[in-house]
Amino acid sequence: MYQVIDGKKISQEIKDELREKVLGLKAKGERRCLAVIQVGNDPASSVYVNNKKKACAYIGMESLSYELPEDTTEGALMETIVELNERADVSGILVQLPLPRHIDEKKILLAIAPEKDVDGFHPVNVGNLSIGRPGYVSCTPAGVIQLLKRSGVEIEGKECVVLGRSNIVGKPMAMLLLQENGTVTICHSKTKNLKEITKRADILVVAIGKPKFVDESYVKEGAVVIDVGIHRNEDNKLCGDVDFERVAPHTSAITPVPGGVGPMTIAMLMSNCVM
Ligand code: NAP
Numbered sequence: 001m002y003q004v005i006d007g008k009k010i011s012q013e014i015k016d017e018l019r020e021k022v023l024g025l026k027a028k029g030e031r032r033c034l035a036v037i038q039v040g041n042d043p044a045s046s047v048y049v050n051n052k053k054k055a056c057a058y059i060g061m062e063s064l065s066y067e068l069p070e071d072t073t074e075g076a077l078m079e080t081i082v083e084l085n086e087r088a089d090v091s092g093i094l095v096q097l098p099l100p101r102h103i104d105e106k107k108i109l110l111a112i113a114p115e116k117d118v119d120g121f122h123p124v125n126v127g128n129l130s131i132g133r134p135g136y137v138s139c140t141p142a143g144v145i146q147l148l149k150r151s152g153v154e155i156e157g158k159e160c161v162v163l164g165r166s167n168i169v170g171k172p173m174a175m176l177l178l179q180e181n182g183t184v185t186i187c188h189s190k191t192k193n194l195k196e197i198t199k200r201a202d203i204l205v206v207a208i209g210k211p212k213f214v215d216e217s218y219v220k221e222g223a224v225v226i227d228v229g230i231h232r233n234e235d236n237k238l239c240g241d242v243d244f245e246r247v248a249p250h251t252s253a254i255t256p257v258p259g260g261v262g263p264m265t266i267a268m269l270m271s272n273c274v275m
Contacts, residue, residue, distance in 0.1 A: 143264025
């Protein structure tokens with residue numbers, strides 16, 4: 001029988017630990033404050049921003065909300081970031097993506113001071129991760145490591161295959177598994193003989209952005225499968241990049257969608273905020 005890795009429960013555990021940590025910091029006179037910037041009013045972004053504000057309130061941390069109009073210029077957004085970079089009372093800055101098309105996302109993310117870049121997207125933080133120095137780590141892959149560790153899955157010495165090489169999931173995921181002494185292979189859209197590689201995996205992390213792409217023919221018997229994907233299917237139900245029903249019976253442990261990796265992202269954002 002396989003284990004269903006419960007991301008909801010584990011993320012709650014983490015948030016409760018962080019709540020204690022924030023209390024401890026407050027007792028020492030230290031405070032943390034996250035500034036969240038949203039440009040425009042994309043409904044999905046508004047849901048994410050609200051969830052982030054709620055999580056801050058839950059762990060007892062302050063948050064500041066900047067809701068800027070859709071037609072905000074790149075210059076004006078940049079000025080807001082520069083101001084927040086300089087404010088001693090703001091410890092973290094998060095710009096909700098995607099930004100409107102007239103704003104260069106890369107330029108904006110580069111403008112956030114690396115020491116306040118709680119999303120872990122700034123090249124300085126990405127570089128620190130790759131050379132094993134402390135810094136902010138992208139929240140979703142950091143959440144996957146916590147799911148594995150807190151479910152008793154050992155990473156050291158294991159064949160780990162990451163399906164996807166995006167800057168926010170696949171690449172940092174591979175670096176983190178490497179840091180945990182996994183033997184890591186990264187696959188992408190140009191990979192040949194994909195199934196041969198994924199079938200070697202003791203731990204398979206799937207982040208390719210294609211609904212139910214991975215079926216049992218990609219998975220070794222008894223593997224641990226982590227599904228990062230999130231999609232809405234034709235019945236408006238959430239599903240992942242993995243076909244859970246077909247794959248689960250062949251695994252030793254697997255994350256569901258929803259309730260797997262998803263809730264971990266905000267928990268790890270909160271963890272970055274109180275570092
Ligand atoms: P992405 O930027 O679209 O990257 C997808 C990756 O998959 C790319 O590296 C691509 O290869 C690779 N790929 C696509 N088709 C493939 C194929 N047929 N065979 C092998 N590789 C293939 O996606 P992402 O931002 O990493 O996100 C992936 C999924 O995770 C999405 O469903 C997204 O919604 C979800 N997500 C969830 C969370 C969360 O909190 N749970 C957070 C972030 C993302 P190339 O590089 O060669 O194009």
